[in-house]
Amino acid sequence: MPGYKALPDQFSGDAAEHVRFAEVLQRAGDPAEAVRMLESTLDSYALTSPVLPGWLCGRLAALYRTLKRYDDEVLMLERYRESQSAEDARSRFDARLSKARAIAERKRRTDTHALASIRCVINGRHDTHTPAMITPSTDDGAFSQETMAAVSTAFAVAATAEGTPTALTAPLATLCREVRARGYPPERLVVALKTAWQSAARPPRLSGEAWESLYRVALTQSLAFYFSDPVT
């Protein structure tokens, strides 16, 4: 962590292990991933104890500053302060908090997320929660148009159906057969499926979350077909 030594061995338990894992991620050049790891660890920790650990909060706050998330840094340090009952623990990060507030005030962004909302309405979808680390390249038209159209249509049909999206099963099986027949690796299947999903029209009443969930189901099912490894 920036400004921190490795967490000493005397700290043990799940939270400490996760902090060490976040340190590895940070050293590997992925501070955003390290932040996500620490955030979920902190959430889990907060369920078991109201007093938050300084060795976790301090590291998370330092990473927020690295990522220029100054407001989050302030909130983190304030949350730590509020969670402590002993005065010396409450004042542990006071100097940092004061500096973080000053930076946050100076750098406060003017983006109110209005633009993001407008883009979302224009595009008819909001896929920021889809956990893609690397955006797959665009499909190069290697699959038959009929198959791609059938998968796109099946997404729209499955989106309006109740329960398990069975409408996708046959088109996905066809797509997988095509991928295997052409000797393509599974990465090509992922790109084709994502292209079909993105080109399908999301029903206006369907939430972004449900639409993404449909993609998850379809990709999981396609990979199971591809590897002939279905969940029994």
Place this chain on the structure above:
Amino acid sequence: MIGADDASRFSRLFDRAVSACAQAQLLATRCRESQARARSTHASARRIRSLAADTRSAWAETNEVFDLMRREVESVALAMRASGVERAHAGAAIRAHMRFVLYDGGLREQEAETVVERASHWVDEIYTAA
């Protein structure tokens, strides 16, 4: 298809651990390839020493990350075993979930399947130990 019961067993930490494992393995493989290339092109001893140090460090980190993933996989497999899920179903559900995370994350078959195979082996061990 993975049911809602199966899907709820996988935490965000599980997904992060799986992704980090594949990335760590990729990094370690690249280091090893660089070292092999340096040897075959008769690079200087200093350069080879430096690459060897990088490779050792990458492997150490890979092992660390794999240990964490192993704990996550075993914890899901133990929970499945405890609730009466059969070995074949547990293995397939874990592989299906991992494949989604890895391939949707943009990884290729050669990195992803190595990780999936190791996880599958850990699930088998948990069920064999019962």
